[in-house]
Amino acid sequence: MAANAALYSVVRLDPIKAVVFVGERDSRLLGVGQSAELNADAYPGRSFPGRVARIAPVFQSATRLARVELELANPDGALKPGMFVRATLELAHVEDAVSVPSDALLERDGRSGVTVAPA
Numbered sequence: 746m747a748a749n750a751a752l753y754s755v756v757r758l759d760p761i762k763a764v765v766f767v768g769e770r771d772s773r774l775l776g777v778g779q780s781a782e783l784n785a786d787a788y789p790g791r792s793f794p795g796r797v798a799r800i801a802p803v804f805q806s807a808t809r810l811a812r813v814e815l816e817l818a819n820p821d822g823a824l825k826p827g828m829f830v831r832a833t834l835e836l837a838h839v840e841d842a843v844s845v846p847s848d849a850l851l852e853r854d855g856r857s858g859v860t861v862a863p864a
Contacts, residue, residue, distance in 0.1 A: 756826060761819040763795065765832045766810035774836040775800055781815045783830045793817050793824065797834070 746752075763783055767775060775797060783793040795817030804811050815832060817824070824830070850857045 758822045758825070759819045760816050761824050761826070762798065763815040763817065763824075763830050763832065765813050765815060765830075766805075766808070767813050769804060769809050769811070771836055772800070772804075772811045772813075775813060775834065779834060781817075782833045783815065783817060783824075784833075785824060785828055785830045787828060788823060791823075793819070793830075795832075 777797050777800060779797045781795045781797060783795055784791070785793070795815045797813060798816040799814040801812040845859055849859055851860060852858075
């Protein structure tokens with residue numbers, strides 16, 4: 746073993762931290778404490794709830810992305826450091842919004858819309 750080499754490392758798995766990067770346009774809509782949902786390919790069909798713990802105050806100059814740390818409970822140790830995850834964060838919420846299937850959208854003159862039948 747080489748001099749000054751680590752003998753072991755201590756890892757805390759619960760709670761665990763996930764790091765994601767967010768573009769400048771969406772970063773203004775994030776706040777500490779905001780809820781998040783994570784999914785990992787290793788666990789299809791399972792989601793892991795978390796929250797925004799930290800948002801970097803500066804953007805990376807090369808990518809214009811901000812580092813966002815998410816914290817989530819991991820009592821069974823399912824998530825491990827180094828795994829890839831996908832995070833879903835709600836950036837805006839509209840009360841009583843009307844939604845339609847994307848197949849129902851029509852395009853005319855470069856604009857999308859829906860035909861509404863009179864009642």
